[in-house]
Amino acid sequence: MADTFDLVILGSGPGGYVAAIRASQLGLKVAIVERERLGGICLNWGCIPTKALLRTSEIYHYMQNAESYGLKADNVGFDLAKVVDRSRKVAGQLNAGVKGLMKKNKVTVVEGVGTVTAKGKLSVKQGDKTVELEAKNIIVATGARARDLPFAKADGERIWTYRHAMVPTPSWMATLFFFISPLTPAFSWPATLRLRSTTLARSNDGFSFDRPYCAACIM
Numbered sequence: 001m002a003d004t005f006d007l008v009i010l011g012s013g014p015g016g017y018v019a020a021i022r023a024s025q026l027g028l029k030v031a032i033v034e035r036e037r038l039g040g041i042c043l044n045w046g047c048i049p050t051k052a053l054l055r056t057s058e059i060y061h062y063m064q065n066a067e068s069y070g071l072k073a074d075n076v077g078f079d080l081a082k083v084v085d086r087s088r089k090v091a092g093q094l095n096a097g098v099k100g101l102m103k104k105n106k107v108t109v110v111e112g113v114g115t116v117t118a119k120g121k122l123s124v125k126q127g128d129k130t131v132e133l134e135a136k137n138i139i140v141a142t143g144a145r146a147r148d149l150p151f152a153k154a155d156g157e158r159i160w161t162y163r164h165a166m167v168p169t170p171s172w173m174a175t176l177f178f179f180i181s182p183l184t185p186a187f188s189w190p191a192t193l194r195l196r197s198t199t200l201a202r203s204n205d206g207f208s209f210d211r212p213y214c215a216a217c218i219m
């Protein structure tokens with residue numbers, strides 16, 4: 001038998017989880033369906049990890065210009081794996097925060113890929129299993145995704161989406177970054193860390209963008 005709710009929300013990004021909390025606070029029995037990680041793109045692959053990376057870039061920039069602050073910082077460098085690890089941990093903390101918020105606000109979390117099958121009905125595919133839900137109201141908050149250009153698919157090597165940009169490796173060849181709206185900081189943080197086309201540049205003669213945001217970076 002299907003579980004019944006006043007409201008089922010498909011997608012747990014900022015659009016979904018905030019609505020879930022508010023609806024529950026207003027007395028509705030609420031479930032939220034998520035196929036990946038609670039918090040959606042913003043918390044896991046967008047706003048939050050980019051800001052963590054940009055903060056590293058900012059501190060690195062300050063350290064490189066320490067003298068102008070009357071400070072000394074010799075042999076300033078970076079460890080890309082640790083930079084990325086910090087960003088992933090910050091995203092992880094917020095993901096855990098949303099889990100906590102769902103629990104605190106008595107929102108039922110249903111993990112899996114949801115499909116609206118009929119008016120007031122949803123199926124949630126969880127591997128081999130399918131869970132049926134019924135709802136008086138449904139909110140579709142499934143967000144947006146990067147879309148491949150037919151002639152140039154994002155392969156994580158030469159062409160990246162924002163997801164690739166969040167977890168880069170030092171040996172890339174970043175030729176063309178392209179992505180969908182919003183045109184964001186995802187691609188500006190490595191530029192700030194001065195990347196060359198094939199390897200990370202650790203010297204001052206590396207390639208650098210001064211623009212804080214770049215819509216398409218050809219390096």
Ligand SMILES: Cc1cc2nc3c(=O)[nH]c(=O)nc-3n(C[C@H](O)[C@H](O)[C@H](O)COP(=O)(O)OP(=O)(O)OC[C@H]3O[C@@H](n4cnc5c(N)ncnc54)[C@H](O)[C@@H]3O)c2cc1C
Pocket residue numbers: 010011012013014015016033034035036037039040041042043045046047048050112113114115141142143144162182184185186
């Ligand atoms: C790199 C980057 C940086 C950004 N920086 C900022 C910023 O600084 N400030 C800002 O305001 N915005 C920023 N954004 C935009 C922000 O991430 C989005 O506006 C926001 O995430 C949209 O929220 P949403 O809830 O509509 O969708 P999403 O966050 O995309 O969430 C949708 C959720 O639905 C889930 N889902 C989709 N289909 C299904 C299904 N069938 N079943 C179950 N679950 C499903 C997805 O897994 C996802 O978790 C950034 C985006 C990117 C890519």
